Amino acid sequence: MQSNQPTVIEERKRHILIKDKNNRQAIECDHQSLSGAVSQRACVYCGARVVLNPITDAVHIVHGPIGCSSYTWDIRGSLSSGSEMFRNSFSTDLSETDIIFGGEKKLAAAIDEIVAAKSPKTVFVYSTCVVGIIGDDLQAVCSQAEKKHHIRVIPVQSSGFAGSKKDGYKAACDAIINLMDDAAHKITVKDNRAFNYLGDFNLAGEVWIVNNYFKEIGLRLLNAVSGDASISNLLKAQNASFNIVQCAGSSIYLANMMEEKFGISYKQVSFFGLDDTAESLRLAAALSGNSEVMQKAEDLIERKQKEIEPILKEYRSKCQGKKVAIYVGGGFKAISLIKQFNELGMQTVVVGTQTGRKEEYEVLREITDEGTVILDDANPSELEKFMKEKNADLLVGGVKERPLAYKMAMAFIDHNHERKHPLIGFEGAVNFAKEVDLTVNSPVWALARRYGYDE
Amino acid sequence: MNKKYVNLDTNPCKMCMPMGGSVAMKGIENSMILMHGSQGCSTYIRRHMATHYNEPIDIASTSLSENGTVYGGKQNLERGLSNVRRVYNPSVIGVLTTCLAETIGEDIKGIIDEYKTKNDVSNIDIIPINTPGYGASHFEGYFHTIKTIIKYYNPQKAPQNEKINIIVPQLSCEDIRAIKLVLESFHIEYILIPDISETLDSPYKSGYSKIPDGGTKADDIKQMSGAGATIEMSLLIDSAYSPGKYLEAEYGVPLYKCPIPIGLTGMECFLNILSEISSVPIAKQYKKERGRMIDAMIDSHKYNGEGKAAVFGDPETVYALTQLCLENGIEPLIVATGTKATNLCDLLPLENAMVLPDTDFETIHEYVKKLKPNILIGNSDGKILKEKENIPLIRIGFPVHDHIGAQRRLNVGYAGSLRLLDEITNTLLDIKHDGYRQRLYNQFFLKQGGA
Numbered sequence: 001m002q003s004n005q006p007t008v009i010e011e012r013k014r015h016i017l018i019k020d021k022n023n024r025q026a027i028e029c030d031h032q033s034l035s036g037a038v039s040q041r042a043c044v045y046c047g048a049r050v051v052l053n054p055i056t057d058a059v060h061i062v063h064g065p066i067g068c069s070s071y072t073w074d075i076r077g078s079l080s081s082g083s084e085m086f087r088n089s090f091s092t093d094l095s096e097t098d099i100i101f102g103g104e105k106k107l108a109a110a111i112d113e114i115v116a117a118k119s120p121k122t123v124f125v126y127s128t129c130v131v132g133i134i135g136d137d138l139q140a141v142c143s144q145a146e147k148k149h150h151i152r153v154i155p156v157q158s159s160g161f162a163g164s165k166k167d168g169y170k171a172a173c174d175a176i177i178n179l180m181d182d183a184a185h186k187i188t189v190k191d192n193r194a195f196n197y198l199g200d201f202n203l204a205g206e207v208w209i210v211n212n213y214f215k216e217i218g219l220r221l222l223n224a225v226s227g228d229a230s231i232s233n234l235l236k237a238q239n240a241s242f243n244i245v246q247c248a249g250s251s252i253y254l255a256n257m258m259e260e261k262f263g264i265s266y267k268q269v270s271f272f273g274l275d276d277t278a279e280s281l282r283l284a285a286a287l288s289g290n291s292e293v294m295q296k297a298e299d300l301i302e303r304k305q306k307e308i309e310p311i312l313k314e315y316r317s318k319c320q321g322k323k324v325a326i327y328v329g330g331g332f333k334a335i336s337l338i339k340q341f342n343e344l345g346m347q348t349v350v351v352g353t354q355t356g357r358k359e360e361y362e363v364l365r366e367i368t369d370e371g372t373v374i375l376d377d378a379n380p381s382e383l384e385k386f387m388k389e390k391n392a393d394l395l396v397g398g399v400k401e402r403p404l405a406y407k408m409a410m411a412f413i414d415h416n417h418e419r420k421h422p423l424i425g426f427e428g429a430v431n432f433a434k435e436v437d438l439t440v441n442s443p444v445w446a447l448a449r450r451y452g453y454d455e
Numbered sequence: 456m457n458k459k460y461v462n463l464d465t466n467p468c469k470m471c472m473p474m475g476g477s478v479a480m481k482g483i484e485n486s487m488i489l490m491h492g493s494q495g496c497s498t499y500i501r502r503h504m505a506t507h508y509n510e511p512i513d514i515a516s517t518s519l520s521e522n523g524t525v526y527g528g529k530q531n532l533e534r535g536l537s538n539v540r541r542v543y544n545p546s547v548i549g550v551l552t553t554c555l556a557e558t559i560g561e562d563i564k565g566i567i568d569e570y571k572t573k574n575d576v577s578n579i580d581i582i583p584i585n586t587p588g589y590g591a592s593h594f595e596g597y598f599h600t601i602k603t604i605i606k607y608y609n610p611q612k613a614p615q616n617e618k619i620n621i622i623v624p625q626l627s628c629e630d631i632r633a634i635k636l637v638l639e640s641f642h643i644e645y646i647l648i649p650d651i652s653e654t655l656d657s658p659y660k661s662g663y664s665k666i667p668d669g670g671t672k673a674d675d676i677k678q679m680s681g682a683g684a685t686i687e688m689s690l691l692i693d694s695a696y697s698p699g700k701y702l703e704a705e706y707g708v709p710l711y712k713c714p715i716p717i718g719l720t721g722m723e724c725f726l727n728i729l730s731e732i733s734s735v736p737i738a739k740q741y742k743k744e745r746g747r748m749i750d751a752m753i754d755s756h757k758y759n760g761e762g763k764a765a766v767f768g769d770p771e772t773v774y775a776l777t778q779l780c781l782e783n784g785i786e787p788l789i790v791a792t793g794t795k796a797t798n799l800c801d802l803l804p805l806e807n808a809m810v811l812p813d814t815d816f817e818t819i820h821e822y823v824k825k826l827k828p829n830i831l832i833g834n835s836d837g838k839i840l841k842e843k844e845n846i847p848l849i850r851i852g853f854p855v856h857d858h859i860g861a862q863r864r865l866n867v868g869y870a871g872s873l874r875l876l877d878e879i880t881n882t883l884l885d886i887k888h889d890g891y892r893q894r895l896y897n898q899f900f901l902k903q904g905g906a
Contacts, residue, residue, distance in 0.1 A: 006665075007542045033494050033518040035531040036538030043495025065554050065589035066464060066793075067471030071499035074466075074839065087839075088817070093464035094589050099558060110462035117460070129493050129555040130589065133524065161493035161519050161555055380513055381542050384663065400501050403511040407663045452661035 006385035009037055015376040017361070019368050027361045029376040032164065038379040040327070040400055041354045045128055046072070047168020048158035050417065051250050052124055052175060054201045054226040055234070057083035059120040061090040063107050063138065064128025068160070069093075076417040077203045081228055090114060094130060104136045111145045111153060121231045122152040124175060132159030152231075154178050165329075166249070166355050173254035176225060176234065181261060185235040193288045194220045196240045198255055198266070199247030202227025203417055206424040210271050213425065217285055217296035225254065238262040242287040244269045244280070249330030249355060270332065271424045273340035273432075274308065304426040312343065315433035320345025322440050325392035327352045327375070327383060327401055328415055331360025337396055337415070338367055344433055349390035352378040380404050394440055409448045411439035457814040465817035468767055468836065469793030472586035473551050474500050475596030477514060478625055478853075480549040480584075482649020483604065484670035487545040488514045489535050491528060491563060492553025496588070506856035508628075508655045513665060515539045517556075524559055529566050536570055536581065543665055547580045547673060549600070557587035580673060582607045592794040594769045595696045597625055598689070601648055602698040605679055612706045613681030619732060620685040620708065621647040622698050624715060624771040625853055628656035630867045634716070637725070637868060640740070641733045646675040646682065648698075656862045680706040684732050688725075690714050691770040691796050715775035716867045717875065718782050719748065744869035751873055752783055755880040762883050765789040765823050765840070767833035768852035770796035770812065776832050776851065777803055779872060785879070788826040791819045816840070829886060830879065847882045851875065 008016065014028040033039035045062075049072050053060055062069040069091030080086065092110050094103050111123060123145070127138050138155040145153040158171045197214075200207050207224040214221050223229055223237045237258070243266035245255045255266040267287060269280035278301045285297035324341050328334050331353050338348045351364055352375030364374055373386045383404060387395065394411040395401060405412040413435055415423065421435075422428045459465065473490060477500050480488045490497040497516035504512040515538070517523070517531040532550070539548055550563055563583040571581065584603045586596045601622060621638065623631060631652035638645045653669025679685075685708050687699030694700045702708040711732070716725040722745075730737050752759075762785035766776045770792040780787045787808045792799065796812040803810050809822050816836060823831075823840050831837045834852035841848040855861035865871035 009538050009541060032520045033516070034534070034538065035517045036489060036515045036535030036542075037518075038497075038513050038515045038539075038542070039494055039518065040498065041494050042498040043493045046495050046498070061463070065471060065587075066467050066469060066592070067474065067496070067499070067554075067588045069464065070467040070470045071503055073836070089466050091464045091467060092462060093467075096587070096589055099554075099589055106462050110460070113460045113462055129553070130558045133555065133558045160495045161524050162521055164494075379542075380511060381665065384665075398502075400498070400505050400512070403505055403509055404663075406509075407511055407659065409659070448659055449661070453658040454661055 006381045006388070008382055008385065009034065012037060012382065015378075016382065017365070017374040019365055019370055019372040019374060021370060026358065027374060027376055029356055029358060029361060031377070033377055038381070039377055040379065040398070041377060042165050043160035044163050044165065044168040044171065045126060045158040045160045047165035047250070048126055048156050048172040049168070050076075050201070051169050051172035051226060052156060053086055054078035055124075055229045055231070056080040056086045057120065057230050058122040058124055059085060059090060059114050059118060060088075060124050060126065061092065061107075061110060061114070062126045062128060063092045063094075063103065063131050063136070065094045065130060066091055068128045076201070077420055078201045078227055079205050079208075081208075082230055085118065085120065099130055099134055102134055102136055103131065104141050107136065107141050108145060111141075111149070115149045115151065120151065122154065122179060124154050124156050126156045126158050128158070129160040132162055152179060164355060169250040170253050173251065173257065176254060177257050177261065179231070180234055180237050180258075182235050185238065187239045190239060190241050191220060192241050193218060193290060193293060194222050194240050195284070195287065196223045196225060196237050196243045196258075196264070197221055198225045198243055198245045199251030200224050200227045201417065204420055204422040206422045206428065209422055209425045209427055213281060213300060214284070216300055217281070218290070218293045219284060219288060225251065238264070240264050242266065244284050244287070246271060247330060248332040249357070268332070270336045272333070272336040272428065274305065274312065274343055274426065274429050276336055276339060277425050277429065278305065308426050308430060311430055312433055315437050316343070316345050318437050319433070319440055322346050322393040323349045323391055325350035325383070325387045325390070325395045327378060327395065327397040329354045329398070331356030331364065333415070335360065335363050335367065338364070340429070340432060344436060346394075346436075348372060349392055350375065350383075350386045352376065352383070384408065394436065409445055409452075411442070411445070413439065457811045457818065459815070459818045459821060464793075464815045466815055466820075466836070466839065467793055468791060468814060468816050468819065470503070470593035471588035472590050472593065472596030472599070473553055473588060474503065475593035475598070475625070476549070476551045476584055476586040476600035477504065478651070479597045479600035479604070479649045480551070481512070481654050482651040482670055483547050483549070484672045485545050485666055486547035486549060486670065487539050487543045487666065488549050488551060489517065489532075489539050490514055490551050490553060491517045491532055491535075491556040491561060492519055493555050494518045496553045503854055503856070507854040508862045509859065510655050510657065510667070510862075513543070519555055524555065527559070528556060528561055532561075532563065532566050533570050537574070540579065545666060546578065547582065549582050549584055549604070551584050551586045551600070553586070554588035557585065557590075580607070591696075594771070594794045595693065598692045598696040598698060602696060602701050605648070605676060605698050605702065608673060608676040609680035609706070611680075613678045615681045616678050616683070618644045618646050618678055618682045620679050620682045620699070620702065621645050622685065622687040622689070623647060623649070624689050625769065626715065627862055627864050627866060628652045629863045629865045630871065633865055633868050633871060638729070640738060641729045641735045643729065643733050646679055647671065648676060648679075680708065682708055684709045684711060686711045686713065686728055686732075688713055688715055689771050690802060691774055691799060693797065714778065715771055717775040717872050718779035719745065719872075720782065721775055721778055722867075722869055722872065741869070748869045748873050751876070755876065756784055758880050758883050758887070759783040759785050761887070762786065762830050762879065763788050763828045764830050764832050765791070765819065765828040767791040767819055767837060770794050770799055772852045773833070774799065774802060779876065780832075783876060785830070788828045789819060789822050830882060832879065847886065849879055849882060
């Protein structure tokens with residue numbers, strides 16, 4: 001038991017895979033995190049908040065004690081072209097007496113107050129851990145409030161302990177479907193070019209960037225879900241001819257439900273990286289079945305590629321050969337990142353996700369080089385161990401992983417929801433390359449290695 | 456009512472008890488935290504602390520799920536303890552509860568006691584700490600955790616010793632380092648708790664260690680009940696949570712209270728206590744520093760006189776900052792905290808200011824619109840006021856996550872107060888100087904039609 005040597009706990013070993021073409025043993029995933037392992041995951045509530053909160057003109061009430069509301073107040077970079085209501089964090093701020101006597105009355109009164117003050121069209125009410133335990137009937141309180149105020153008041157079943165972050169995505173998707181499912185807004189004749197774009201949260205205006213492509217090639221974006229979404233637009237989502245899904249981890253479930261309920265088929269896309277962006281544009285254009293749209297897509301891709309390839313080539317010359325570790329939320333993002341690093345001539349040596357799915361881990365196994373370490377629900381100790389063993393130069397991750405990378409004198413890319421710069425599409429591919437160059441080639445690393453403090 | 460809505464907190468100006476508890480635990484040497492609850496609590500707290508301190512913040516969770524919730528979390532807690540020991544090999548584990556663990560009525564002390572009988576844990580202290588998220592705010596959680604740790608290590612009175620206990624509120628790491636230097640200058644042997652000065656602001660080392668160096672030593676904490684006196688740097692903590700009060704009531708350790716040593720009176724109060732306890736006169740060095748501070752205050756007084764401030768954050772910080780404003784002729788228009796802080800209004804009997812304990816940022820925002828301060832002093836959560844009302848924000852307190860370096864900024868002592876004051880004054884100067892030519896041209900030349 002040496003605290004200075006990074007250790008892997010026995011029960012965690014099944015969640016770690018070393019890519020070996022002769023070994024087809026599957027990785028264990030989709031389990032509850034191991035107690036005491038310092039998982040980097042969050043909770044059900046967090047998942048719901050990520051997916052739902054960007055809906056701009058809804059009131060988002062967190063029914064629970066203050067912490068859940070405090071730590072999620074306006075921390076993400078989702079932008080709005082309209083209302084800023086979503087940037088407020090409303091909490092019923094439950095106290096000890098509420099826990100003992102129940103919080104339903106307080107919640108009902110809170111909804112009354114906020115409806116009187118802000119006249120929202122929709123209120124989402126998120127449940128938290130304690131609410132699930134003390135047995136507040138969220139559904140009943142919300143139904144009553146709907147009748148009283150003649151607006152939508154939608155419960156989000158996101159008690160923190162009741163599953164994982166993924167279940168939170170589902171809870172949010174359930175709430176969104178609940179909202180969308182409104183026959184009054186259904187039209188009979190659909191536009192082939194009208195579609196929804198699921199699983200983009202408009203971080204740093206990313207929805208706007210890809211929508212500029214859609215507009216140029218003649219596609220008609222009805223809704224991005226949930227980046228820059230508004231209630232009135234979401235009600236029209238059912239009229240799309242097709243859906244495309246960016247963040248699969250959070251939104252595949254919604255896509256499936258929309259297919260089931262409204263008969264809208266979907267395809268997965270990824271607008272991260274040059275090649276994936278081009279492929280995704282082609283795919284979206286093809287889904288419209290419109291040859292003019294398809295031709296325009298080709299024109300746009302050709303123009304953008306011409307514009308951007310020389311820039312990326314320049315960055316490639318500065319970054320190639322460096323080794324990369326990836327630790328992100330979902331598998332789809334990890335896959336996309338590996339391709340993006342390949343475009344820069346960089347090799348991925350460690351790749352892990354918090355909540356990747358079995359199919360995604362299989363893809364990761366396919367596209368990585370021999371010896372690559374693949375991790376499910378990793379922790380700081382495992383990241384430290386494998387990044388060290390594989391001599392990674394750079395880590396891509398979230399806010400919690402950043403200081404670990406820096407303490408190991410490793411470059412770092414912020415690929416999280418708090419960033420203030422877009423990483424999507426052609427423009428994002430340039431930003432990404434620029435950030436990689438900026439961090440990998442900084443003068444601080446050599447100095448750190450030379451002057452690091454030793455007792 | 457101190458909040459705009461009766462049943463809603465809108466944009467919180469406080470955090471939860473486990474957050475305060477985590478910061479306090481991080482100041483204990485070779486320690487790890489195991490948070491008993493759902494996975495999200497530890498993750499959110501780690502994220503919040505990591506952006507402020509820019510240090511790896513490892514906090515384990517027992518990852519309670521539906522099963523654990525229905526049948527009890529004993530198995531999770533036991534497994535969590537074993538795994539934390541295996542990977543981190545700490546000498547202290549603080550087991551902090553959360554809303555969930557408290558609501559399902561987990562007997563963490565009982566589970567830990569049983570765990571101790573089943574495992575060889577003679578070389579490790581496992582401290583149960585009750586921090587229900589709904590119990591109070593991070594401010595109480597912080598002091599309650601310190602008190603619980605002291606209680607744990609002092610089951611009976613320690614042999615009488617000459618040491619002085621110093622209980623500090625949540626300050627910057629640089630502040631703690633500065634306070635230690637002051638103590639040393641009085642030749643005082645001290646036990647400072649919690650000591651985050653190294654643990655949450657560690658130098659870059661060529662080998663990474665999962666648990667950072669530094670922190671208050673368990674052997675020192677064991678002597679606190681026999682210490683010569685306690686200095687508790689907090690006027691705002693309720694006595695029920697006060698570690699100093701506990702040591703006084705239980706073991707008769709004389710208690711001295713002072714505010715955070717920011718500003719002339721705050722620092723003087725601290726120095727006077729140190730001089731009285733140590734029988735060492737206040738050194739010439741401090742009188743000189745004080746003279747320099749007064750000199751600077753005179754230099755800046757007219758600029759500061761135009762300052763109208765909104766001050767917010769945890770009550771202790773807010774109190775000290777308000778005193779600094781008052782000493783310098785900066786008018787505190789709004790003094791606000793999300794914590795209940797029942798004695799804040801008594802301690803700050805300000806006729807022309809809105810003193811708002813137990814409030815939220817929505818309410819602060821309303822008053823900012825109404826009273827129009829020209830400077831905001833508080834934590835990063837005030838960024839919404841800065842953005843919407845276009846008023847500069849001096850970042851101090853916790854969390855500061857949109858600027859770098861809060862953990863190493865000096866705010867205490869004469870030097871720190873002066874650094875902070877200069878930052879405030881220069882911000883006020885910028886307001887006046889930036890664009891004054893255009894402003895006056897527009898106001899007077901254009902209005903009169905020109906020559």
